[in-house]
Amino acid sequence: MNIAINIINQLGGRIQAMLGATAIINHGNGLSFKFKGCRKYNYVHITLEPSDLYTMRFARVTRLGDVTKEESFHQVYNTNLQEIFENTTGLHLTL
Numbered sequence: 825m826n827i828a829i830n831i832i833n834q835l836g837g838r839i840q841a842m843l844g845a846t847a848i849i850n851h852g853n854g855l856s857f858k859f860k861g862c863r864k865y866n867y868v869h870i871t872l873e874p875s876d877l878y879t880m881r882f883a884r885v886t887r888l889g890d891v892t893k894e895e896s897f898h899q900v901y902n903t904n905l906q907e908i909f910e911n912t913t914g915l916h917l918t919l
Contacts, residue, residue, distance in 0.1 A: 827872050828855040834905045836917035843915060854878075858885070862913040864893065870905065878905060882912055 828850040832839055839845040843859035854871035865882040872878055878900040884893040897908055906917050 827853055830902075831855045831870050831872075831878075831905065834902050835909060836906055839917070842917050859913075859915070861915050865895070865913055868909065873899075875899070877901060880905070880908055880912075 832855065836842065839848075839857065839859070843857075843861065845857040845859050848857040849855065851869075851871070854869065856867065856869040858867050860866070865884050867883045867885045869881045869883075870878055871881075877898075880897045880900055882893075882895045883891045885891055895912065897912075900908060910916055
């Protein structure tokens, strides 16, 4: 649970309020959630790798669970999680 909470805090701590995040899942070594407001992507999966860096995978998931678009970022520092999320989606995580 600590890794998932750390990721949420590194993203600004208010993903539900700022993004309408739903289906938030703790994967043990990471976190995934669906979000609203971006035409390009509506899902992100963030994983802490053994190197202590993160992998971010963005996707467009349809109602039937099909993935129509996907983009990944590897070896991401924790200080860059928020910036990559905002630049990739065009959504803001802070006011």
